Structure formats: C-alpha cells, structure tokens
Amino acid sequence: MDLIAVVVAVTDHAPSVLTVGPANALPSGPFELGHRSLQFGLRTWVEQQTGHQLGYIEQLYTFADRDRIGEERQQRVISISYLALTRAEHAAGSAKRAWRSWYDYFPWEDHRSGAPSLISGILQPRLLAWANGAGQDVERRERLQRAAIAFGFDGRDWNEELVLQRYELLYEAALVEEATRASEQGGSILISGTSMIADHRRILATGIARLRSKIKYRPVVFELMPPVFTLLKLQRTVEALSGRLLHKPNFRRLVEQQDLVEETGETTADTVGRPAKLFRFRHAVLDERVAAGTKLPLSRA
C-alpha cells in the first residue's frame, strides 16, 4: 500500500509541485502499521522525507492498476493519492527534492498570456489527425467532440478544470511520452511537456484539477499564502493556480464581500506605485462559512 502526495506551493507566480529523486517523481511512501491514520501517515513521512510541514491535506483517489503487482506475494499494490498545500519557505534544503512549476509538465495549461501557441500549433492538428484516424464514424465524431470540449476548439470556452480530461486525450492520442512506453514503438513524438515516472503525471493532473475546482468554493488559497499579503498577491496566486487572468476590481469585490480577509493596518513600502494595504486571512471564516452554492431552484414552502 502506497501513499502518493501532490504537494503544492506557489512561489512568485509559479505554481510548484514537490518532486523527489533525479527522475521526475512525486513523493511517495508506504503506509505503515504505526501510523494512526492514512492522513497521519502521509503527513509523517512527507515531513521526514522533505522537511515540509503540510497544511491542508485532501484525499484524491485510490487505484489499483493491473501493472501495479507486488513481486513476491501475489498481491495487488494499492495507491492512495493525496493533495497537500504548503508554502515553499517551509522547507529546509535538500538535494533529493525540488520544486518545479507544474506547467513544466502541462505547458498547455497556462493561459495567463492567452492560449499557448502549442495548442493551436501542435496539439490541435495532431488531435484532429488522431480523431480522424478512428475506424468508425461514430467514434470519429466522439473524439472530435471530446477534443473540442477539452481544449476549447471551434470557439468554445476554455475550461481550466478539465486538466485530467486533456491529459487523458493526449495519452490516448499518444502525444505524451507515457503513452508510448508500453508499446515497443518507443518515443515517437515527445512533444507535450516533461513526463514523470509511472502514472505520476496523471496523479498530478488529478491534483491540479481538484485544486482548480476547489479554490472556487472553499478558501483554500490561503494555505498557500504567507500570513500577510496584498490583494494583488492573492490574485496572482489564484491566477497561477487557475492558469487564467482575473478581473482585478471584481476579484477584490469577491474577496471583500465574502469577508475572507481583514486589514492589518500596514501597507507595502517596497513596491512601485501606490502602496497596497496588507491583509491577513480571517481564520474565523473556516468555522463560520460553509460551502454554500446551491444550484437547485429551492422553494421556501
């Protein structure tokens, strides 16, 4: 039984993921008898292994691949993956681990300067070719539609939450390195981002998708912020995570009217332009607020 962690921090406009070893791998370790619980086990050895105190931890997914068979005992290896949020400063240095921007692994996911040319230049034509290579006509149309929805072709909106769907499409179309491992044909077209060992990039995609979704209805961003920050810093962090730019006045309105932060009374001094007020997270909201957001047409009756 393995525990695998997607540990995320945001440093200077780059959303980073913690990797270990020379190859690109997510930190992982066995679940041991001494551990009080799964979460506690994860917390323990991530701190041992990387010197990182984890703040927010959330379970992602449990899987048991066919490939993942233990050697001696005839037993399937189960992997339980987690998403963890922390701040990069929390760590002491070590040669074995490194922070790396998650856009190294998913370059098509960063739309802060518009849609990357990688998409229209390379991914789109190859995905279309893959779709048209389908045997049946129904299958062909289905592939075209999936690609169009996931990547926003044909004038569709970009949906930043579809990280996993996009990765899976590229995998099926053999446009990521992992897809060509099993077959003997070997590295045909290694265009799309840095790959990781085993299925770690897929797990990372799951984590990013979960985080991009979660920041919209739970105040988890603050786990990635220093104790005191400006509203623009907060905005830049959300932008780094979601991979898109936000409308400044509306972002402030959203944050303020939800009472997520309070002024410290101080202002920044080190920047150009008008000094910004400094804020801190109102920890009380963690108790007060609960994910509201009903989409059902309720009746008061």
Next chain:
Amino acid sequence: MDLIAVVVAVTDHAPSVLTVGPANALPSGPFELGHRSLQFGLRTWVEQQTGHQLGYIEQLYTFADRDRIGEERQQRVISISYLALTRAEHAAGSAKRAWRSWYDYFPWEDHRSGAPSLISGILQPRLLAWANGAGQDVERRERLQRAAIAFGFDGRDWNEELVLQRYELLYEAALVEEATRASEQGGSILISGTSMIADHRRILATGIARLRSKIKYRPVVFELMPPVFTLLKLQRTVEALSGRLLHKPNFRRLVEQQDLVEETGETTADTVGRPAKLFRFRHAVLDERVAAGTKLPLSRA
C-alpha cells in the same frame, strides 16, 4: 482490502439504499486478484451478491481505521467506499438484501414537510447540552457554532449537503448508537435513527452528501429514473434526494433551458388532472456538457 458500496435507488418518493443481511449493513466484499480494476471488482460482486446492475459508480473515500486490523496477519484493513446509482426494478428478489429508505437512518435529513420536529424537539436541546458541557469556553462556543451551522439553528438556512457534519456532531454528542459502543456505558439514549454495523452509517452519510452535492452540477439524477418519465416525477426524485421541496416552474425552466431532456411525444394517461408530457434523458448531454460553473471573476483579456 474491502470494497464497500452505497447503492442508491429512488422508489416512489423514497430514496433507498441497498442493505444486506439481518443486521443493517452495506454490501461489501473483498477486492480480488482477478478483478481488472477496483471499480470493476465492485461492479462484479455487487451484481453477484444482489443481482443489481450498477449504472453510475463513483469512488467516495478510502480509510484505514485503527480498529480495522486483520486477525492473523498483522496488517491494516483498508476500505474503499463507492457510491453507485441504479434503479430498484433492476433486481431480482432475494431474502438477503433489502431496499431501505435512507431517512430511516437519518430521520433529521428529510425536510420535505418542513424541518422534522425531531430536530427542535430532541436534537437541538441535547446538542446544546452537549456544547455547554465543554470544559473550556472556547470549546463551548465552537461546539455551539458547529451545531448551529450544521442544523440551521438561530435562524440560519438549512444546508442539505452537510449530512456528514451532522452525523459527526451527533456522534460526538453521543446521540447515535454507534458512539456508545466503544465505551462500556452502553445504550444511553438511542434516539437518532436506525444504526448500522461498524462505520457503515458514516459511509452512507458520506454517500448521501456526495450525491446531494453532485445532482446540482451533473446530470446524475437520470441514472435513477426510468427511461421515460414526467417532469414532476423527475422533480420528486430530486426532492427525495435533497430532502427539500423545489419550486415547480423554476425546476422546469432549469431542466428545459439546459436541454437535459427531450419529449417522447407521448403523454401520461393514468393520472388525475391534465396529462403530462413524457420525456426522456438526452444522453448526448453527457458528451456535450461539462460541469461549467465558474465562480472566479475571469477576465477576457
């Protein structure tokens, strides 16, 4: 390694969960080597065990309790829980299993006829007593706030998604039978709903919460509907799941403007009053639509 299933169907205004054995238990079984994947394993033996074809399946949570220790080998038992949706008619009869309304287990969750008197009559005073029994004043206030948010005290809105939080509060306050098992004091006040073996009621609460949340942004209700239905039937199903009443005109508007259904051309004949048009689910939406719902103040720039 165990797989545990929360199998849900809706029959005649009652949201039902599939239980097995004389005691109240969720169907569960071991994950075996022959199984292609976890989901496949679950599907296989639920069908064997209960004769039920499962439609939609979704992983809930994986846990490894301290209590859950295997006998011979010194190894922790891992449980992976799933939410599965089906239709009650899909099954052949069997003495070993039974459908049971989930409001038998959580009577405080059904608000279709207003807030149950159980809440204000029994739960609220006992929860307040429990909160006031806290040692420290901070702890006391925290308990009061948690209870108020979860159950909608002090004029707060009822949030139907907080199923798990409510169950956990009642557990902490020793108002459900499960809480008194470990201690020797034994059955003090078994007021709150039918209990289940081990932690199955907690898993059921997780499943209900997930489903109540999911119906708001994904068209999963249709997994519980017959192929053809009226809009009112559909509404009643959603109401059964969410435990609250919906506004009829607005519910129709929501369903229609999202193009979730299409007319069959037929109408009902067997009912009183004006015959209703019959609809079927537009399966195409599963491909077309993707959970939209952005809450970030995006910028087109």
Next chain:
DNA sequence: TTCAATTATGCTCCAAGTGAGTATAATAGA
C-alpha cells in the same frame, strides 16, 4: 518641480441568472 508611469481602490453599468408568484390549459369525476 512637474509629469509620466505604475499600482491601488472605488464605483457604475448591463446582462444573465434565480427566487417567487400568477395565469391559463387540459383532464377526471361529481
């Protein structure tokens, strides 16, 4: 000293979405 550049902050507008109520249509049964 003045002005341009830059960042911060506050405000308005408009369109879409959502809660709520009302009106009309079509059936069965008294």
Next chain:
DNA sequence: TCTATTATACTCACTTGGAGCATAATTGAA
C-alpha cells in the same frame, strides 16, 4: 356543467457576475 387536480406558460423583482471607467497615491525621470 362545475370543481378538483395536475400541467404548462409567463411575468416580475432582485441578485450576481462580467466589464469598464474614474480617481488616488506613490516612484522616478524629464
């Protein structure tokens, strides 16, 4: 024929979210 009952359509007010503009406060260069 009238009444009860269910279905269906429409209107209205209010909130929310995207977008743009105006003003404030600072730094640094002309």
